[in-house]
Amino acid sequence: KQDFLPGLQPVLQEPDLLPLSGLIVVPLLRIWRQCRTRELLQLLSRAICIVDRQVLLDAARTMLVDNQEMNLRNQVYWHATAFLLAPQDQGQAMVNFMGQEKTKLLPLLDFVIPLLEGKSSAPFKLSAMGYAYLIRCLAQKFTPQLDLHDNLGEITSKVLWLFYRLACFSSAEGGEALAWLQRVRVLKLYSDIFTAIADYQRKTEKPDYPTFVQLLRDEGRLRMKKNRHDVT
Numbered sequence: 001k002q003d004f005l006p007g008l009q010p011v012l013q014e015p016d017l018l019p020l021s022g023l024i025v026v027p028l029l030r031i032w033r034q035c036r037t038r039e040l041l042q043l044l045s046r047a048i049c050i051v052d053r054q055v056l057l058d059a060a061r062t063m064l065v066d067n068q069e070m071n072l073r074n075q076v077y078w079h080a081t082a083f084l085l086a087p088q089d090q091g092q093a094m095v096n097f098m099g100q101e102k103t104k105l106l107p108l109l110d111f112v113i114p115l116l117e118g119k120s121s122a123p124f125k126l127s128a129m130g131y132a133y134l135i136r137c138l139a140q141k142f143t144p145q146l147d148l149h150d151n152l153g154e155i156t157s158k159v160l161w162l163f164y165r166l167a168c169f170s171s172a173e174g175g176e177a178l179a180w181l182q183r184v185r186v187l188k189l190y191s192d193i194f195t196a197i198a199d200y201q202r203k204t205e206k207p208d209y210p211t212f213v214q215l216l217r218d219e220g221r222l223r224m225k226k227n228r229h230d231v232t
Helices: 010-013 015-031 037-050 053-065 074-087 088-097 102-117 128-138 152-165 172-181 184-200 209-218
Strands: none
Touching: 010 015, 010 037, 015 037, 015 053, 015 074, 037 053, 037 074, 037 102, 053 074, 053 152, 074 088, 074 128, 088 128, 102 128, 102 152, 128 152, 128 172, 152 172, 152 184, 152 209, 172 184
């Protein structure tokens, strides 16, 4: 019932001890229900990169079934872990759990974006349908917003980056995921962006992210939904 383990971080951060980290992190997390949210974020982010996928996925599923002692943010991180490892199987469960609650969606963003961008290691490879599930989770709540200087808000930029990643797939790889999103009624605000993504998926050359966003704005595809409760 400890929320702090002295000496753990040196073991996890020492490059020479990477094989040891891979062996201990999953057994540790299975029994460490009181792990602080910040440390769980770090541990799961590392585990996804160094632990056998099936081993970690089995642990995530077990933790989500027996989550009575787990705080809400930690549940989000375990759901996100299971989803990243098996997006096709876990995608709908994640959508159902997240709902439209910012107390869940914001930690989800904090967890997945650095992994997908490869902030501290190689970018995590996610399928087109995986990106579609993330868009389904996040885009309805965090609609496009501009700040006082006419720049994209931080959260808006992160969510649009998910659209961009879907645009980087070919039609063969990402067309089905895009078609699934286009059938989601609550995402009609993004219909013009979906049309642009379909065009990019048919092309061999893809723009970089800043160009993608600028083209959406220049073409009037980035429609804003005014909502005083939206976080920018």
